[in-house]
Amino acid sequence: MCQKEIHQTKNPSHFESADLREDSPTHRDILWEDYEHLIKDMRFFDPHIHMVSRTTDDYQMMAKAGIVAIIEPAFWVGQPRTGLASFKDYYSSLVGWERFRSSQFGIKHYCTMGLNSREANNERLAEEVMEILPLFAYKEGVVGIGEIGFDDQTALEEKYYRLQLELAKKTSLPVQIHTPHRDKKRGTERSMSIALEHGLDPSWVVVDHNNEETVKSVLDQGFWAAFTIYPFTKMGNERMVSVVEQYGSERIMINSSADWGISDPLAIPKTAALMKQRGIPLEVIRMVTYQNAIDAFAKSGQIDVADFETEFQPDPNAKFHGNSILRGGQQPVVNKNSLLIQ
Amino acid sequence: MANLPTKFSQFLFEQSTEKEREWLEEKVKSNVLDLMTAFVAAPRFLSKKNISYDSKFSGSLVPEHPGFEVDGWSFVRLARVWLLLHIPSGPKEQFLKNIETLFDTAELNELVALYSALPLLAYPLEWLPRATDAVRSNMGFVFDAIALRNPYAELYFPESAWNQLVLKTIFNGKPIHLILGIDRRRNKELSIAVSDFMDERSAAGRRVPIQVWRLMGGASDEVLHSKLIPLFSSESKLEKEAAALLAFESKDPKIRSLLANEPDLELSIQNGDLDWSKLESIPE
């Protein structure tokens, strides 16, 4: 398969660059039948996934694969928002409808709130967003300020990054940093040094979208290092296994960052299966696919593991503001293997 | 804040721990943005308990609104309403913008607090569109916050909106006797709608909640008379009692005479043993 061609024809998400150097071919697809037995009885926590862009099919497969809880960071919806009202509605959906939809599949939904770096460059709008952000940051189930950081590394991005670090301090919430894809190494260093400059405890900061080039410095400085398993770009899961082999499980976590791009909401279970295959100890797998994310974000005081560790049965009759996800007569669980759609 | 009832604060602080009281008092000394943020952040700093209600405060928390009751509220809801009452009401434009922002960014529990506070907020008529929106809402808790035990609708809703609220309460199977002013705002239009509703239900072989009958008091004598005859011969004790109450309230001699066959019921109404409150279903 020609990786280069894929790069040129896929729309990149999460601010990917067309820079191929860091994106060696790595992602390997595995069929459910091939890895189902490997992850049996494992429990996963995806600390970075954009469910508003995903379908109910995804939720069903995620639940089946053992994903019990997720964090949805506030982010870029693919096109710039033109007014404050769109931000309000988007943020509201993260704590409202999407959380409800998730619960219908037995998956506990948290989110982080923030103004993304790209839209920080629209200063007029950014000012307005900053005014309402505290009203969302304090809402129940908000586990951090995120994802914030740099894209183009402009002065405006820096301004709003700093302001949001202050907000995180004020609200006692962890920070989830989106590191840029262009000039990543420098962007990551800059993000970290600004966070330290603002007096943030690195154990309260999750640096996201790491790669082999950035991981050492992130860990050495005491931050959490998150890795995004995203097909064709970012990390592949085979590379991820090597990172875990080299660095162990301390302060390392894996996420899917699945969104409206070509991404994989099952990235975590698949990577866990691969790690199992490669003989990585179960406890290490558990730390990087579950426990570390909980430890990092539970500092918000908003995560109660009893909500997803005790056997959870979604209530199919529950409604969100009087609306159900189920249209007349639908059942919450559909047999995906059936050819007939009844 | 001038229009903040003393007993309301007193009651709130009786429910608070010392630490909670400090937090609340500090927040209202702060600037508006911090105050609004505190409204959102309240569950992070206050206990999630439901408040225990003391009868000494019953009907007196807000003296000008004796129907304003907080029984069964969460402590956070009570505190949120209290915080809202500290948002400076002037200049008007700024005040309206602040409250609108809270509405626009609110999640469910915040909406409940906002609607609960409407009768106490400055410029009450400005909130009419929000309040009638809440009646249209599918969110059960939001609907309850505006419809039940809230003086706002009786005071400010025009008749059509008022009737919608009452009808929707009936449709939702909620306790209509918790609508403040339900008897004071009886009207002919509402009686017609309720009468139609009852016909529809009886055609489907269903009964209406017994409380709905009290709304028929505003119907024309002729309509009422035709409804009461079968009601008096009902096998249900409650329906008979409702019929007796309606006949007793009527000024029409023909309707009053229906009561002649039920001397026991008439007597217990005269003695004050039977009134509409005796027919109330226990609210959930």
Ligand SMILES: [Zn+2]
């Ligand atoms: Zn993201």
